[in-house]
Amino acid sequence: MTQKHVGRRMTRTEDPRLLTGQALFVDDVQMPGMLHAAFLRSDYAHARLVSIDVSAARERPGVVAVFTAEDMGDDWKHGPPLVSPPPTVEDIVFHSRTHVPLVKDKVRHAGEPLAIVIAESRYIAEDAVEDIWVELEPLEAVVDLEKALDPGAPLVHDDLESNLAAHLVQEKGDYEAAKAQADLVVKRRIYIDRGAAGAMENRGIVAHWDVRAQQLTLWDTTQAPIPIRNGLAAMFGLSSHQVRVIAPFVGGGFGPKIMMYYPEEVLLTWATLKMGRPIKWIEDRRENFFATTQERTQVHYGEMALTKEGRILGVRHDFLHDTGAYDPYGLTVPLNTQSHAMGAYDVPNYSSELKVVFTNKTIVTPVRGAGRPQGIFLAERLLDIAARELGIDRLEIRKKNLIPPDAFPYEHKIIDQAFAPLVFDSGNYLATLERAAAAIGYEKFIAEEQPRLRAEGKHVGLGIVSFVETTGVGPYEGARVTVETDGRVSVATGVGTQGQGHFTSFAQIVADQLGISPRDVRMVTGDTAEFHWGTGTFASRGSVVAANAINAAALSVRNKVLKLASKILETPEEELELADGQVRVADLPHRAIELGELAAMANPLRGAVEPGTEPGLESTDYFGPKYGATANGAHAMILEVDPETMMIEIKRYVTVEDCGTVLNPLILEGQIHGGVALGIANSYYEQLVFDENGQLLNASLADYLIPSATEIPPIEVLHEETRSPLNPLGSKGAGEAGTIPVPSLFAQALEDALQDYGLEILEMPMSPNRLFELLHEESKTP
Amino acid sequence: MNIEYPISVTVNGTRYDRDVEPRLLLSDFLRHDLGLTGTHVGCEHGVCGACTVLFNGQPVRSCLMFAVQADGQEVTTVEALGTPDDLHPIQEAFLEAHGAQCGYCTPGFFMTLVPFLEENPDPTEEEIREAIAGNLCRCTGYQHIVDAVKLAAAKLGS
Numbered sequence: 001m002t003q004k005h006v007g008r009r010m011t012r013t014e015d016p017r018l019l020t021g022q023a024l025f026v027d028d029v030q031m032p033g034m035l036h037a038a039f040l041r042s043d044y045a046h047a048r049l050v051s052i053d054v055s056a057a058r059e060r061p062g063v064v065a066v067f068t069a070e071d072m073g074d075d076w077k078h079g080p081p082l083v084s085p086p087p088t089v090e091d092i093v094f095h096s097r098t099h100v101p102l103v104k105d106k107v108r109h110a111g112e113p114l115a116i117v118i119a120e121s122r123y124i125a126e127d128a129v130e131d132i133w134v135e136l137e138p139l140e141a142v143v144d145l146e147k148a149l150d151p152g153a154p155l156v157h158d159d160l161e162s163n164l165a166a167h168l169v170q171e172k173g174d175y176e177a178a179k180a181q182a183d184l185v186v187k188r189r190i191y192i193d194r195g196a197a198g199a200m201e202n203r204g205i206v207a208h209w210d211v212r213a214q215q216l217t218l219w220d221t222t223q224a225p226i227p228i229r230n231g232l233a234a235m236f237g238l239s240s241h242q243v244r245v246i247a248p249f250v251g252g253g254f255g256p257k258i259m260m261y262y263p264e265e266v267l268l269t270w271a272t273l274k275m276g277r278p279i280k281w282i283e284d285r286r287e288n289f290f291a292t293t294q295e296r297t298q299v300h301y302g303e304m305a306l307t308k309e310g311r312i313l314g315v316r317h318d319f320l321h322d323t324g325a326y327d328p329y330g331l332t333v334p335l336n337t338q339s340h341a342m343g344a345y346d347v348p349n350y351s352s353e354l355k356v357v358f359t360n361k362t363i364v365t366p367v368r369g370a371g372r373p374q375g376i377f378l379a380e381r382l383l384d385i386a387a388r389e390l391g392i393d394r395l396e397i398r399k400k401n402l403i404p405p406d407a408f409p410y411e412h413k414i415i416d417q418a419f420a421p422l423v424f425d426s427g428n429y430l431a432t433l434e435r436a437a438a439a440i441g442y443e444k445f446i447a448e449e450q451p452r453l454r455a456e457g458k459h460v461g462l463g464i465v466s467f468v469e470t471t472g473v474g475p476y477e478g479a480r481v482t483v484e485t486d487g488r489v490s491v492a493t494g495v496g497t498q499g500q501g502h503f504t505s506f507a508q509i510v511a512d513q514l515g516i517s518p519r520d521v522r523m524v525t526g527d528t529a530e531f532h533w534g535t536g537t538f539a540s541r542g543s544v545v546a547a548n549a550i551n552a553a554a555l556s557v558r559n560k561v562l563k564l565a566s567k568i569l570e571t572p573e574e575e576l577e578l579a580d581g582q583v584r585v586a587d588l589p590h591r592a593i594e595l596g597e598l599a600a601m602a603n604p605l606r607g608a609v610e611p612g613t614e615p616g617l618e619s620t621d622y623f624g625p626k627y628g629a630t631a632n633g634a635h636a637m638i639l640e641v642d643p644e645t646m647m648i649e650i651k652r653y654v655t656v657e658d659c660g661t662v663l664n665p666l667i668l669e670g671q672i673h674g675g676v677a678l679g680i681a682n683s684y685y686e687q688l689v690f691d692e693n694g695q696l697l698n699a700s701l702a703d704y705l706i707p708s709a710t711e712i713p714p715i716e717v718l719h720e721e722t723r724s725p726l727n728p729l730g731s732k733g734a735g736e737a738g739t740i741p742v743p744s745l746f747a748q749a750l751e752d753a754l755q756d757y758g759l760e761i762l763e764m765p766m767s768p769n770r771l772f773e774l775l776h777e778e779s780k781t782p
Numbered sequence: 783m784n785i786e787y788p789i790s791v792t793v794n795g796t797r798y799d800r801d802v803e804p805r806l807l808l809s810d811f812l813r814h815d816l817g818l819t820g821t822h823v824g825c826e827h828g829v830c831g832a833c834t835v836l837f838n839g840q841p842v843r844s845c846l847m848f849a850v851q852a853d854g855q856e857v858t859t860v861e862a863l864g865t866p867d868d869l870h871p872i873q874e875a876f877l878e879a880h881g882a883q884c885g886y887c888t889p890g891f892f893m894t895l896v897p898f899l900e901e902n903p904d905p906t907e908e909e910i911r912e913a914i915a916g917n918l919c920r921c922t923g924y925q926h927i928v929d930a931v932k933l934a935a936a937k938l939g940s
Binding site: 011012200202250251677678738 | 784803805806810813814817818819820821822823824825826827829830832859860861863864865866867869873876877878880882883884885886887888889892910911912914915916917918919920921922923924925926927928
């Protein structure tokens with residue numbers, strides 16, 4: 001038998017094209033007669049549009065068209081909500097206010113588009129943007145999350161009574177009763193601020209309405225090509241088969257590229273339908289800072305009730321979540337926060353009151369982590385503070401409270417982001433944490449190394465935290481697997497790819513089912529002409545939902561192969577095997593038929609076939625999980641702080657991840673490394689700083705500090721492998737695992753390194769400046 | 783504004799004669815006028831390093847230069863390194879060590895690394911990290927890139 005491919009450290013089949021600069025990205029699309037778009041965007045965060053005069057812009061040579069909201073007539077509409085509010089929760093308040101293609105009356109965040117210029121070149125289009133005369137009457141901006149709900153605060157949406165976008169209470173057990181019996185209740189205010197996803201490729205679109213073919217093609221840097229296609233078709237009265245959306249190679253997604261429909265997606269489609277010429281728009285980095293969605297701002301008033309032995313009796317947190325100027329993404333992010341606010345722990349009682357708040361800031365949708373880091377930060381911080389107050393070791397208090405292996409499936413009795421009951425399916429949380437503790441040398445560090453280093457005057461600290469990651473949510477994905485007559489296999493699936501190695505890990509699954517080399521799989525992702533059912537790449541679901549759909553389709557093809565080969569080789573199916581691109585009789589390997597030959601036989605050109613025969617060796621199958629698979633893990637690190645500059649050096653960083661069956665360890669490690677790097681960025685380097693007028697003060701990569709290779713340390717990646725019972729492959733997602741626990745880990749390690757100062761870190765991100773301020777605010781000296 | 787000037791630039795060994803506006807960025811000239819789209823653009827303000835090319839053998843940000851500045855000069859882009867069937871040793875190393883994820887920043891890393899590994903054929907990890915500190919990557923956390931550079935150094939040295 002040939003060796004199994006799933007689980008192997010296989011190098012990537014997509015790499016030769018990517019590494020030689022031959023892979024197609026959206027900005028590489030060139031078409032004859034192509035025009036270029038640029039946008040006039042609002043400088044103000046909150047303002048009334050008084051007038052806009054585009055006449056000078058229209059006269060500039062090379063300008064083909066300039067459009068404002070008025071020019072769109074009846075086609076000007078608010079976007080449909082991308083995610084609806086949960087239907088299953090009582091007394092929910094949800095005010096859906098979605099964004100518009102171009103501002104008609106009021107600007108609600110800086111960077112909101114006011115007009116689109118379409119010209120013969122991007123240079124001319126940008127010149128013409130400067131020709132537009134716009135009068136904006138600035139209004140007081142809603143920036144601070146807590147002040148936004150004060151009576152008399154300016155309103156982001158004038159038709160609402162307040163800036164409250166949503167209100168939702170979730171309860172498990174009886175927190176107040178548990179609190180009454182607690183020996184200790186710790187209460188803290190916790191604040192987490194905004195960051196950018198910062199994909200190296202900005203967004204981009206090429207839209208082309210082919211008048212003669214009556215066919216619309218959109219190349220789009222989206223994580224969700226199929227919903228974009230369906231939505232644009234519905235919006236513009238086209239059949240979905242007249243619309244082809246291609247997400248080619250996409251230069252990083254990290255969440256914001258799932259948002260839809262961005263105003264630019266609607267406008268370029270509208271304009272090409274009107275003009276019949278291909279139009280390209282490529283976002284520049286400055287636009288990306290204003291117009292691409294962001295995440296993370298929340299204020300929590302959290303408390304945790306415990307016994308004196310350190311058992312958690314309950315968690316309560318009332319929190320505010322900043323959704324920005326609109327809320328097209330519903331409650332996904334704060335529901336994720338609630339799903340993670342009990343961490344990896346057995347928490348019998350939970351109470352959470354969520355208020356979602358409109359502000360005059362860029363729209364909020366998931367960014368890698370998607371509400372989870374905030375939830376884990378709350379749980380881990382409160383537990384650290386409780387441990388300190390109870391005099392219990394931080395590792396011990398975690399071990400005491402982790403959900404034990406025999407408690408799965410563990411029901412949380414609240415709903416998750418998919419509106420399904422929150423159930424953790426499987427795991428060995430204790431083993432994961434203990435492995436991390438052993439790897440970092442917890443006992444020895446605390447007992448020997450730290451005291452020795454401290455005696456040398458070094459501020460060295462350790463952090464260790466555990467976490468869960470809800471992954472692989474529904475509704476479903478699908479795939480089509482086809483054996484070609486040359487023996488190679490084509491696979492098409494609807495999810496797009498933004499660097500996750502889908503071409504390779506999906507091919508490994510198909511290779512195992514069909515006995516071929518993964519190099520003989522031609523993979524297509526993200527092209528609606530190839531496959532048009534599915535939702536997209538988000539919520540760490542590719543290796544769960546799409547992978548299991550591909551596995552199902554490959555299994556169906558395998559069964560077809562066996563059935564046909566059994567007839568031709570006159571051998572019962574049980575005695576056949578698929579290997580080396582052939583079907584053969586297990587004991588008589590010379591009695592074999594090539595897969596390609598079999599595919600040709602399955603699609604005869606003449607002759608009769610039995611009724612009900614499906615031609616070819618092809619199958620389309622789907623996978624939809626009952627609920628998401630939940631991964632877990634533990635991170636540990638040792639860092640040193642320079643007390644003069646507050647600069648840090650990460651001495652060691654260890655992760656232990658349990659994402660069930662590992663499809664390709666090499667790719668998984670890459671996912672973890674990149675996730676941790678974003679987590680480190682979120683913890684100590686990156687923060688979007690808005691002033692009181694809602695102006696973003698650091699909208700460039702020179703001012704917004706994405707870490708480079710000198711800031712990110714080597715990361716040791718270890719695995720536990722507890723198969724998920726929820727899908728045949730046993731996989732769980734891993735795309736966000738690296739990011740989720742890092743802020744909580746940083747806070748603990750920084751406190752440990754600066755333990756003489758009695759510092760409590762209750763906010764993220766930190767930075768050298770902020771750490772310095774905190775130490776001086778409390779005017780504490782060692 | 784629309785006056786064009788004739789320039790003659792040698793890119794990857796081929797001489798190109800074109801008339802260009804003085805404000806045309808070198809990055810746009812390479813990508814859109816010459817169709818060499820392997821050079822990517824990430825920030826257009828000289829920070830991310832995705833658009834790095836060799837200018838007379840030295841790495842430069844092609845988004846911070848005008849095409850007219852390249853008149854009479856030699857430019858080398860990722861297209862000069864290898865092909866899918868015949869990768870350059872640095873590309874091979876990135877393949878083997880999984881140094882690329884989305885692949886958008888990768889050509890810029892290569893163009894930084896080519897002269898670096900020529901000048902420093904046996905670098906330490908610290909030297910590697912310093913050398914690539916001007917190239918941003920959001921996907922990899924840099925670790926597999928560092929592994930790939932070590933591997934590339936070994937391949938080039940042997």
